Amino acid sequence: MEKGESQTTEILPKNKISEKIIRHLLPDRIFHWVMAVSILVLLFTGFLPIVGVNFSWVDPHWIAGIVLTIAILFHIIRAVFWQDFWSMVIGFSDLKGAWESTRWALNITEKAPGKPGKYPLLNKLYHAMISTMSIIVVSTGLLMMIKIDTPLWDRNPYFFEDWTWGVIYVLHDLASLFFISLVIIHIYFGIRPEKLWMTRAMILGWITRKEYEDHYDNKKWKNNQ
């Protein structure tokens, strides 16, 4: 929830079905797509040489890494000071809601579960995975830049001992590999027909009032637009 938003009306008038509700503001959409492009560049420049596609990959790789680092710093500052940071944190109510939803969907119980807020549990879990891997890959990537020549410094491969470099590389490799699976799954859900309204929201920013009412609890995600 953005600061200053208030609760919506609970009854949906028919003439408001196509009314637009802002789901992602412009800075958040720009962040998402900058992160997406930089991660794709990092994956292709990082892994294509390993599978035999040889090209000069080091410069585009570290430049994309710097872009990703700046984007993530921007996102963290924005999430802490301008957005509701806790709306993305997994809590007990998320787990309880997921348990109730699963039981209801499988016809184990007749008690209908409540709808989630702006970020359902699966969104939060994916965000937690991406955040963890991003922190690992960015922090180790920045350390690895000590070993390459950049416009700001000359390489110093002796900055750490061999064993320390090895651990840094293992962590960077592991987090990068997780990104392969996570990106495939993310793109897959982004192009699934029933999820296209969420992809549209990440491009254009809005969802319809009907999509809002269908998928979210307006007490948990308050929006007055």
Next chain:
Amino acid sequence: MIEIFRIETNAWGQEILLGLSWSWLWLFLGAGLCFVILHICFMWFINPKMIRKRN
């Protein structure tokens, strides 16, 4: 048997850890693709018959 790490021996005969073995690349790529295939199968065969939907 999949190798876990990339290791080489330096000029003094010591083993040096270089990183994670690139064999893992195919495992993570396969895991992502398997998830997609399993989800498509779930949505195609199981979801319409067994999963209750909201009105």
